[in-house]
Amino acid sequence: MGNEGRSLIRVLPACLKDPLPRGWDKAMEGYLIETMPAVEHPAAVSLSLQTTEPDVLLVDGDFPNLDLISLAREAHKARPDVAVIVFATDHTQRLLHQAMLAGVEEFLQKPVNAQRLQEVLLSVASRRTLREAVVNADTQDPVNKTGRVVGVISGKGGLGKTTIATNLAALMAKSKRSTALVGFESGDGAVLLDLQPRLGLFDMIFAQASKEHGDEEKTYNVEWMKQYAASHRSGLYYWTWKGSSPQTASTIPPQFINIFMESCRASFDYTFIDFPNLVDGEFAALLPLLDVVLIVSSTCDLLALRSTKNLLNQVTPEFRRRVRIIINRADKQDMIGQDDFEAALGYRAAATLPNLPQVAAAAINMGAPLTTSHQPTELSESIVALSRELFKVPAEIVEQKPVKRFGFF
Numbered sequence: 001m002g003n004e005g006r007s008l009i010r011v012l013p014a015c016l017k018d019p020l021p022r023g024w025d026k027a028m029e030g031y032l033i034e035t036m037p038a039v040e041h042p043a044a045v046s047l048s049l050q051t052t053e054p055d056v057l058l059v060d061g062d063f064p065n066l067d068l069i070s071l072a073r074e075a076h077k078a079r080p081d082v083a084v085i086v087f088a089t090d091h092t093q094r095l096l097h098q099a100m101l102a103g104v105e106e107f108l109q110k111p112v113n114a115q116r117l118q119e120v121l122l123s124v125a126s127r128r129t130l131r132e133a134v135v136n137a138d139t140q141d142p143v144n145k146t147g148r149v150v151g152v153i154s155g156k157g158g159l160g161k162t163t164i165a166t167n168l169a170a171l172m173a174k175s176k177r178s179t180a181l182v183g184f185e186s187g188d189g190a191v192l193l194d195l196q197p198r199l200g201l202f203d204m205i206f207a208q209a210s211k212e213h214g215d216e217e218k219t220y221n222v223e224w225m226k227q228y229a230a231s232h233r234s235g236l237y238y239w240t241w242k243g244s245s246p247q248t249a250s251t252i253p254p255q256f257i258n259i260f261m262e263s264c265r266a267s268f269d270y271t272f273i274d275f276p277n278l279v280d281g282e283f284a285a286l287l288p289l290l291d292v293v294l295i296v297s298s299t300c301d302l303l304a305l306r307s308t309k310n311l312l313n314q315v316t317p318e319f320r321r322r323v324r325i326i327i328n329r330a331d332k333q334d335m336i337g338q339d340d341f342e343a344a345l346g347y348r349a350a351a352t353l354p355n356l357p358q359v360a361a362a363a364i365n366m367g368a369p370l371t372t373s374h375q376p377t378e379l380s381e382s383i384v385a386l387s388r389e390l391f392k393v394p395a396e397i398v399e400q401k402p403v404k405r406f407g408f409f
Helices: 042-052 068-078 093-101 114-125 161-174 201-209 222-228 256-267 282-289 302-312 317-322 338-345 357-366 378-391
Strands: 003-014 031-035 056-060 083-088 104-109 131-136 148-153 179-183 237-240 270-274 292-297 323-330 349-354
Touching (some): 042 378, 068 083, 104 114, 161 323, 161 378, 179 256, 201 222, 282 317, 317 323, 323 338
Parallel strands (some): 056 083, 323 349
Antiparallel strands (some): 003 131
16 A cells, blocks of 8 residues: 555666567566667667766677777766666677776676676665655556656847747657647747637646645646646647746745646656746756756857857756757858857757748648658758657658648649
8 A cells, every 4th residue: 555665767678689688677666667769779878978967878889880998988978877778798808808998887688688787786786875766555567757857948038939839849748758848938839839828827827726625736737737738639739828827936835847847757757847937047047957957059149159158158067967958040151160169058959950940930821840741851850850869859750741832632
């Protein structure tokens, strides 16, 4: 009866040439194993480590042309506390020694059975501080998911932040992952999705405040909150501030943002939040609440560079690996070269999206995300590539077909 706590071991498989043994990820006494989507290519491992923040990187050493030593070193640069476990058919003493020097904690010989792999995971777990997960004591199922909250932010307006947030959320929903999109900005996400929300977060806050003796943290569960969201045909849930309520920002309870984000994290695989421009100090306060931060900037605008630099100055070292820079509306004629732009910020860009205003405008006019409604363009393909690198969206879900605007033909 009731719920109980378990330590959560988050595992990122990478470069799998052969399937993992059946049952390797079943729950153990005191532990749950959470498996991240497998990384298909060595070059994508570092970015995946920063995005998913696993406890264990599980590598198939038989992957063709794999430089295991370099991979292990790059993995520890991306996430210093990750445990690297390798399994392979054969290995020499020299390779074993080099791998251990590069930071590989365990080197297993194939075939690996489920029991042996779990023993190694338990050994690794015993040497680390792990996340806690709550499970149902009767069913042994997790009560709360460990979803990811992704903040999409820019230091100034007009950089395409809402378009990026909406398209990424739509791709995640299309990949059959439970997804929410929250318009803390202007609510333009509803236009991009062809939605007309009747209710909004102000309505939800007013309804909660009207209750006589409600426990705020328990009442803000997602099933209750969904009645204040607009549902998109992709399965995406969209929340905006304004609905029918005359409430204003001054009526927002101090802890609302924290409680709302935690509710979304516990109930959705991914929650994308489109933030308004933030003043000094607000970004630093939000960082601990976000699992991934996408800062949208531009190489065509010195003000964008300066405002992005101001945001990054608020990022303390422990949160640096959560931040990604997206260069949007890039053009060869931009006044700032990408190398100079990255050098000025001290960050490498996770993606560079081309400046194709006609493509973006056509998608907006149709009320459909450009990544899921149009024939492939350089812009849509760039956003798809970003989604695959950051969130492992499968390639097969992004096959695009033209959508007719009218039904006459």
